[in-house]
Amino acid sequence: MTKILQRNLYREVADRIGDLIEHGELAPGERISEKQLCDRFGVSRTPLREALKVLATEGLIELLPNRGARVVRLTLKNVKDTYDLMAALEGLSGELACQYISDAEIAAIRQLHDTMLEHYRNRDLMPYFQVNRQIHESILAASNNDVLQEMYSNLSQRIKRVRYSKKMTERYWSQAVKDHENMMAALERRDSQSLGQILRDHLCNKIEVATLAGVIDTEDDKSVANS
Amino acid sequence: MTKILQRNLYREVADRIGDLIEHGELAPGERISEKQLCDRFGVSRTPLREALKVLATEGLIELLPNRGARVVRLTLKNVKDTYDLMAALEGLSGELACQYISDAEIAAIRQLHDTMLEHYRNRDLMPYFQVNRQIHESILAASNNDVLQEMYSNLSQRIKRVRYSKKMTERYWSQAVKDHENMMAALERRDSQSLGQILRDHLCNKIEVATLAGVIDTEDDKSVANS
């Protein structure tokens, strides 16, 4: 039985704005006009402003008192900080997963793992990423820690827009696959410590940071140029 | 020169409600009446409702569509999950701190550490906790990771109200002090790995969980009894 989720208007609006940010329709640093968005979504300012407050709390936009809202501009440091944090959370998810995961769930992840290897052999980047993601999500789910999952998903949300542009050099890619081999092994023997360590050190995240320099929000966009 | 921080009304209200929750004036599970709080704070429903949305995002209350808001009821699992997460974050803070901390900052923490030992020898529980807290906060600050600090403070906020009631058995207390000795040593030789591991395993959190069973939100309060 899936629970009926009655969506509030403000939550709907917040998600929509989140999408706009993710897809770059609202540029980093760009001033967000309430009126404009009200017209666009066909809602009044009340739910829209509630949505802005929520998005600010979630770290996607920032509110300047009496001067409206703007999309958070991601700095290299900011993204790096977020990745460090996510790596730590993944480590924890691995440790916990080892304690709670069932044989069936491990088997399912093994399946995903093998599929991923197949994609790697064929150098199918996008399918590889997709399955890769599923593996990490499965481990996260197996951690049986709701707070962890909530926090991870929030962090993930924040950097989604820079995560799209991933480039993989062969060297990093093969290392990532090796990491995954070790992960799979640690998981199958339910070695909490090992899996935690591997996931914390897993290069995926740190690799990207190296390639991120090129996609980080710069000053040369629609943003207003104030201190 | 310290900049004037112009606080929004909604943020002010959110903090005030947060205090009410922390100090138990708003009981767990208790229905939050908008009108009542509006009268209490002397504000209209608009900023109050914005505050509620934010508090819900921060995990302090939950919103039931068309049925108002209520204070989140902390379950044992919920608190345990949060502690696990905080332990992981502390571990990360330790790892990072080792990379960035200055000699002066280490010296300052050493000072706090020695003060804490003094309180321990005198069995002054409250001063001990206070300094203990300062030590952890100092390491967190030295981590130089804003996102981490933001997340940690959010989690801390959520469980503040059950954290107040701490009991320390002699056995756990002495173990905690030993942990701190090891922490201090690892920090002084800037041993990232060790400090991270020690902080992740640091018993403080887990100890409390054992004693928590007694202070977790129960059903027998002002709450409405619905599923």
Add this chain to the structure above:
DNA sequence: CATATGAATATTGAATTCATAATTACTTTT
């Protein structure tokens, strides 16, 4: 010509009003 001052405009902050859903109280029926 650049900068400063002030009025006009636009935008945000907050209160009020209107609409809708939920809760309560009351009546009716069995």
Add this chain to the structure above:
DNA sequence: AAAAGTAATTATGAATTCAATATTCATATG
């Protein structure tokens, strides 16, 4: 008297209105 149904009340969701604060633009001044 208990249950069910209906009306009245109350609370929430959203739009509108009013007030305060920025921003813009024109004008004046050095």
